[in-house]
Amino acid sequence: MNITEYSKDVSIKRTVDQGTSEQRKAVEGIISRVRREKDTALAELTEQFDGARLDTLKVSQSEMDAAYKNVDDETLAILREAKENITRFHGRQQRQSWMTTEEDGTILGQKITPLDAVGVYVPGGRASYPSTILMNVLPAQVAGVERIVMVSPPQADGTLNDVVLVTACELGVKEIYKVGGAQAVAALAYGTETIAPVDKIVGPGNIYVALAKQLVYGTVDIDMFAGPSEIVVLADSTARPDYIAADMLSQAEHDPMASAVLVTPDLTLAEQVAKEVYEQLETLPKKDIAEASIRDYGAIYVTRDMNEALDAVNELAPEHLEVQTESPFELLGAIRHAGAIFVGENSSEPVGDYFAGPNHVLPTNGTARFSSPLNVDDFTKKSSILFYSKTSAQRHGAKIAAFARLEGLEAHARAVEKRLEEKEHDNENE
Amino acid sequence: MNITEYSKDVSIKRTVDQGTSEQRKAVEGIISRVRREKDTALAELTEQFDGARLDTLKVSQSEMDAAYKNVDDETLAILREAKENITRFHGRQQRQSWMTTEEDGTILGQKITPLDAVGVYVPGGRASYPSTILMNVLPAQVAGVERIVMVSPPQADGTLNDVVLVTACELGVKEIYKVGGAQAVAALAYGTETIAPVDKIVGPGNIYVALAKQLVYGTVDIDMFAGPSEIVVLADSTARPDYIAADMLSQAEHDPMASAVLVTPDLTLAEQVAKEVYEQLETLPKKDIAEASIRDYGAIYVTRDMNEALDAVNELAPEHLEVQTESPFELLGAIRHAGAIFVGENSSEPVGDYFAGPNHVLPTNGTARFSSPLNVDDFTKKSSILFYSKTSAQRHGAKIAAFARLEGLEAHARAVEKRLEEKEHDNENE
Numbered sequence: 001m002n003i004t005e006y007s008k009d010v011s012i013k014r015t016v017d018q019g020t021s022e023q024r025k026a027v028e029g030i031i032s033r034v035r036r037e038k039d040t041a042l043a044e045l046t047e048q049f050d051g052a053r054l055d056t057l058k059v060s061q062s063e064m065d066a067a068y069k070n071v072d073d074e075t076l077a078i079l080r081e082a083k084e085n086i087t088r089f090h091g092r093q094q095r096q097s098w099m100t101t102e103e104d105g106t107i108l109g110q111k112i113t114p115l116d117a118v119g120v121y122v123p124g125g126r127a128s129y130p131s132t133i134l135m136n137v138l139p140a141q142v143a144g145v146e147r148i149v150m151v152s153p154p155q156a157d158g159t160l161n162d163v164v165l166v167t168a169c170e171l172g173v174k175e176i177y178k179v180g181g182a183q184a185v186a187a188l189a190y191g192t193e194t195i196a197p198v199d200k201i202v203g204p205g206n207i208y209v210a211l212a213k214q215l216v217y218g219t220v221d222i223d224m225f226a227g228p229s230e231i232v233v234l235a236d237s238t239a240r241p242d243y244i245a246a247d248m249l250s251q252a253e254h255d256p257m258a259s260a261v262l263v264t265p266d267l268t269l270a271e272q273v274a275k276e277v278y279e280q281l282e283t284l285p286k287k288d289i290a291e292a293s294i295r296d297y298g299a300i301y302v303t304r305d306m307n308e309a310l311d312a313v314n315e316l317a318p319e320h321l322e323v324q325t326e327s328p329f330e331l332l333g334a335i336r337h338a339g340a341i342f343v344g345e346n347s348s349e350p351v352g353d354y355f356a357g358p359n360h361v362l363p364t365n366g367t368a369r370f371s372s373p374l375n376v377d378d379f380t381k382k383s384s385i386l387f388y389s390k391t392s393a394q395r396h397g398a399k400i401a402a403f404a405r406l407e408g409l410e411a412h413a414r415a416v417e418k419r420l421e422e423k424e425h426d427n428e429n430e
Numbered sequence: 431m432n433i434t435e436y437s438k439d440v441s442i443k444r445t446v447d448q449g450t451s452e453q454r455k456a457v458e459g460i461i462s463r464v465r466r467e468k469d470t471a472l473a474e475l476t477e478q479f480d481g482a483r484l485d486t487l488k489v490s491q492s493e494m495d496a497a498y499k500n501v502d503d504e505t506l507a508i509l510r511e512a513k514e515n516i517t518r519f520h521g522r523q524q525r526q527s528w529m530t531t532e533e534d535g536t537i538l539g540q541k542i543t544p545l546d547a548v549g550v551y552v553p554g555g556r557a558s559y560p561s562t563i564l565m566n567v568l569p570a571q572v573a574g575v576e577r578i579v580m581v582s583p584p585q586a587d588g589t590l591n592d593v594v595l596v597t598a599c600e601l602g603v604k605e606i607y608k609v610g611g612a613q614a615v616a617a618l619a620y621g622t623e624t625i626a627p628v629d630k631i632v633g634p635g636n637i638y639v640a641l642a643k644q645l646v647y648g649t650v651d652i653d654m655f656a657g658p659s660e661i662v663v664l665a666d667s668t669a670r671p672d673y674i675a676a677d678m679l680s681q682a683e684h685d686p687m688a689s690a691v692l693v694t695p696d697l698t699l700a701e702q703v704a705k706e707v708y709e710q711l712e713t714l715p716k717k718d719i720a721e722a723s724i725r726d727y728g729a730i731y732v733t734r735d736m737n738e739a740l741d742a743v744n745e746l747a748p749e750h751l752e753v754q755t756e757s758p759f760e761l762l763g764a765i766r767h768a769g770a771i772f773v774g775e776n777s778s779e780p781v782g783d784y785f786a787g788p789n790h791v792l793p794t795n796g797t798a799r800f801s802s803p804l805n806v807d808d809f810t811k812k813s814s815i816l817f818y819s820k821t822s823a824q825r826h827g828a829k830i831a832a833f834a835r836l837e838g839l840e841a842h843a844r845a846v847e848k849r850l851e852e853k854e855h856d857n858e859n860e
Contacts, residue, residue, distance in 0.1 A: 221800035246845040253841040340814040346823035350842040358814035370651035372812035382802035384770040384788035393776035415676040
């Protein structure tokens with residue numbers, strides 16, 4: 001991890017796996033097979049990829065009940081508290097339909113409607129990711145989505161992880177299918193005998209899942225294409241190097257391609273953080289991953305002053321930004337591009353990953369310039385409402401017809417002018 | 431245009447031009463050429479495609495002043511009134527940043543920030559499309575976007591349409607470039623010596639423009655991939671066949687692939703509308719286009735009752751929906767999927783295309799199931815704000831660390847636990 005003087009040309013090194021053309025072809029093949037053979041394809045592909053022979057895709061109530069026996073009370077209490085915090089935060093994002101009325105009878109408005117059905121992909125494997133369920137399901141529930149479907153690849157013995165099942169159950173998710181990979185995405189987009197199609201698919205997955213989501217986009221909506229996770233720490237001489245190093249390593253342990261960057265005007269801090277990172281790295285269970293990440297994607301940029309440091313942050317547009325400075329709130333207004341801003345030395349990133357309330361699904365790869373954390377809006381859509389009374393149609397009709405003709409659209413003009421014709425036409429046809 | 435009994439299998443016939451592989455290759459070539467040769471490429475491609483040799487890409491103040499001489503006062507007044515209506519409607523969409531505070535010092539919030547820079551593509555050609563400028567620029571301005579760049583292909587004499595220039599000028603758009611096609615999109619995404627890059631590109635264009643937007647997506651944000659325009663009219667026996675026919679034809683004149691559909695439980699109305707459509711068609715200047723659209727993409731579905739008609743509407747999820755029934759507001763709650771809902775017989779679609787206030791950029795091709803009209807949110811992004819005090823970090827740290835370990839992320843757990851260490855560490859390094 002080099003300490004470099006910051007210049008405009010410097011950026012976060014980012015490598016996003018876009019998949020190979022072989023992977024894309026394989027995914028295309030899986031999708032068309034699922035569209036053709038539906039449940040049969042799901043069963044065969046699940047046996048092929050997950051080694052599980054399943055009689056039924058859907059998780060039963062007794063499986064859910066059994067899962068509770070293997071989750072201790074302490075874990076359950078933490079999951080429930082996290083659920084409450086996340087629900088409360090996202091509840092603040094809810095919006096109302098609205099309308100305006102005018103004296104001539106005109107009514108204009110915007111109707112907010114939840115999506116009908118959402119599919120949530122939850123990765124399988126040895127580890128359990130209850131936070132994926134909380135962060136993807138809860139905003140959809142807050143939005144009012146009636147049907148939420150969860151899919152996750154089974155283990156070879158045909159089961160799902162107990163914590164995953166319990167978390168889903170705590171959230172009231174009833175429709176859970178043991179299917180993963182591109183085949184799960186295809187089933188959610190196009191439907192099978194067992195799985196009715198959804199309107200949007202969210203949740204993280206490997207490159208096959210990501211490619212499948214891209215390919216079904218348009219038929220259904222998807223969440224963003226996520227790159228590797230990244231953190232930028234903005235710090236001054238008052239910051240604690242051990243905190244910063246620990247936070248950078250918590251990002252680095254995710255993925256060899258994850259990136260952790262420190263931006264500071266303080267060279268001494270820069271040197272201390274570099275030292276701390278290598279010291280703390282030694283005892284990490286995921287040392288190999290974190291070490292590769294720090295080596296290949298870690299960076300420390302030293303700026304002339306705090307203003308240049310803020311420029312650097314906006315240039316980098318990080319997924320996670322920690323502000324560990326003397327007066328962090330003072331800088332909030334100057335930060336234009338960041339998915340989530342962790343303010344002050346006690347707000348380490350993991351606080352937001354699981355528990356505090358804000359979503360952990362955040363824009364990566366510099367897309368914080370124009371994208372947002374996953375939020376309740378993502379599970380609703382707007383419809384414009386437009387009502388013209390006879391009076392408003394008569395008052396504005398000629399102007400609207402003139403505008404239409406300006407654009408060369410005569411039939412548009414005539415449609416408006418039809419409403420201007422004599423009143424005796426009101427209840428008969430011409 | 432057949433009159434068909436409605437069944438679930440019936441749908442809007444939709445054909446979306448996705449481009450050929452030759453077109454895609456051509457666009458890829460143009461994009462990489464613009465990235466390499468920048469302004470030089472723009473000049474050469476503009477000469478090649480638009481037949482215009484330009485000394486300078488940027489529209490000058492004197493060109494804008496001159497354009498005013500060719501736009502009459504009546505047109506100017508209509509443009510200004512439309513601008514006011516659209517600005518007022520979109521002003522209602524503005525949102526505030528918010529935060530919550532808790533007694534232990536925790537602060538959570540959501541910061542709304544406008545995008546830095548947006549590019550608006552305005553098609554060229556003989557016709558002028560001032561409504562494109564109004565509908566794409568005004569929401570960005572309401573959102574607070576500081577830099578708005580307009581691009582439009584020049585005519586062979588090197589000029590832009592006068593109405594287009596005047597409309598841009600009325601909106602205060604200062605940065606207008608005479609460049610179109612895939613090369614304009616590439617310039618907006620990657621920048622040239624003259625054109626600084628933007629964060630998002632919006633606005634309609636031909637297939638080359640659409641493909642270019644798809645290809646630069648990720649580097650910048652884009653608006654939706656628009657299919658041909660479509661209208662569904664939901665009507666009962668109280669509706670006027672001549673109004674419905676006129677509105678269907680105003681959609682049909684756009685494009686041979688545009689679609690106009692009537693859904694009604696009333697067979698008599700269905701027959702009257704069919705007759706009216708063919709009668710009104712006869713005298714339209716764009717008869718050929720409208721006739722092809724009605725023949726290939728027009729449809730009338732007769733349903734058992736109004737409930738089935740509402741099911742049909744939700745199944746079709748149209749871009750534009752007109753509700754011409756006895757009590758149209760009664761049905762508003764049952765309509766789940768539509769880009770814009772025109773309520774009552776006087777609310778013909780052109781009212782919303784130009785003038786009333788709601789946006790005319792709407793989700794096509796069934797995507798109203800999960801997409802929204804262009805709106806102010808599209809030109810802002812959210813950042814989560816998260817502040818934990820020493821107290822909140824101490825209170826929740828152990829739980830967050832336990833959650834991290836549940837997901838197998840030890841470095842995450844340690845980052846949180848660092849904040850739980852003894853207070854004497856506060857101002858020193860370990």
